[in-house]
Amino acid sequence: MAAPMNSVGKTSADRLQANCTSFQKKTRSKLISIPGTRPSVQNGQLLVSTGVTSLDYLLGGGLAVGTVLLIEEDRFDSYSRMILKYFLAEGVVCQHELFVATAQDNPDEILQELPAPILDDVAVPKPVEQPRPTGEPQDSLDAMTIAWRYQNLPKVQSALASSSRFGHYYDVSKTMEAEIRQAAKCHRFYLPDHITPSSAAHSARVESYSALLKSLQEVIHREGFDLATPMSKSRNILRVGLHSLGSALWGDDLCCHDKPRHSHALTTFLYGLRALLRSSLSVAVVTLPSHLIQDRALMGNITRLCDNAIALESFKGSERETNPLYKDYHGLLFVRQVPHLNCLARQLPDHKDLAFKLKRKQFTIERLHLPPDLSDTASRVSRGEPVGVASACGSGASGTKNLDF
């Protein structure tokens, strides 16, 4: 079991906010509750929010404590970095401790870019329109003249949300205030401080990962996150954010060569990381520039070694940017793996076609559905040109004046 469950009853009511489900799981164990976490309704695991409520929904309610979330970066590392910042910002707001490790930019730069939380009134995403018997029926009836019987049925619910809100919303246009940020304890690991590159270049093994693992283990042990210590004092969760692991700046040639020499360095590290996390009250988010990795089998290994895995593909810079199907969104999101922790079956999301959009107050992940009349060329053949679209219906490309039936 990854983490002890919380006691239910009096304390859960404080933790959950309004509009929560009335379902409460009964348990006999009496354990200390940790702020910012809640037990999963499916398998009783302790969950933390990733900071993005749609992502929480996709992962089955949240990120289980003791697991790793792998984010395959998009091409320019803009949205994966954003999700990492949401994750860390959620940790600050829930008063968890943070551990940030980077090789490219200083961890302080990431911490200074954390989005500001919207604390007063949360921007609740538009829920499914419930039928309102005493609402304003007149206006709604005027809207449809022929299909009025369907007036009160909800439109396509493309936004993914669960009924109980868990997690906070952030305003991307503002950065978190320094007082809030400094209230949270943060441990940093900046690779150039630990490894001198000249020594790294000559070593046969990749030293950076072992240094990172040692540093993380030391922090977990010193701050009392591992489960072996007695549970007398109040417990907290450690949120670990590892930025751009596997890139060339970590000294690893995974992204550089088609057949990397140190292909096992990262996989060994992930194995050790997961072992470390399972025996402590921590949760990790790792971003990886998977678009640079040429070896797909290695990518499959890496995915399997992490518990949750999602991949982001942004439309910026690709030809999909101008595709009308994607005009409302910033990119596609793929859920590569969802774990089954202490149970037999996984909770896979229902929808496989997901797209994300970064709005100012929310990072939404929605189901991508085709609008009814997507392309004008599908059913209408342009005159005089040879038929390029295969789905042309009977009326031929000749564009003659007489139509035969």
Added chain:
Amino acid sequence: TIFIIHTLVVRHYVEHCRLADEATIQGEAASQLAREQQPSPGVVAPYRPDSCSYSGRDLLKSFITAALNREEVIHVLCFDVSEEELKDGLKPSDTQRLHIHNAYSDPLGWTGHPNFTAQQFSLEDLTNLVKQTSHPKPAVLVIDSLSWILRHKTPPAVCQTLQQLRKGGAVRAVIGLLHTDMHQRGTVGSVCHLATSLISVAPGVKGKEAVARVTKRSKSGKVMQDEEIFCIAEDFTVTILSKASHAEHKTNSTEEEQADPTANLTFNLRLSDSELEAKQKLTLPFVFSKEKKTALLHPGPGSGRILYEPDANDDYDQEDPDDDLDV
């Protein structure tokens, strides 16, 4: 800032192979460098197939010329071509701010006293090299070409050195030339991932022109992409000719889709005004009044009643189906 110029290796490849993909040049960045003071930290890699008698080196020289015109100190690490060839075409008056480190004659240090070797591509050596010329402003480092260095040092080491150069204050900008053809895709991708600005060069449609695709990443995470056609004059000034013609094709296709479907038919699908009015006045069969609609849509608590008046036919006796027994 690191600029990387991505080019295609000229001399070694036949003209027709490898022309297809990814020619993008950043003419805009070139022009910006040429005209304004543009501190663009990034690796810019112009990518150009030499086979069209258009080499990435010309763009590099245009950068050098522009920087010299801006009174900056430039250090050039010259691996690919000889010093004379690099200086060819540059104005002689500017060359006192231009320091060329000849790594062409002896890059691996086989003679006893090399000028600059590939092994010296590290933070300390480069910082010392740049600091030798005492100038108040930080210098611009031009690397011709990164491909040479990538062949003799591991890509992670090169990436780390570039990153340290960017973080350290000795060098203001790094401009590098990269022949993408010579490396694996992962290597090219990793080096370009570090770049703040990336220029990919490709031959253009007409003779002297070339197409540049520019990708610029800003600190805030915004990415801008542009595609432009440019040409370089004799004195290495870059002129942007036009944006690439892809945009024009797209507007044509959207205009075509607006065609009227009711045109060019043998029967009439259009409605005249009076017909339109009559259509709107028509009452549809299942259009109910508002009260009935509300009643149907929002059934009240008591509206589910079943009103039943017993009918004579409902009085069915199992033992007397025809109802003719006199019992």
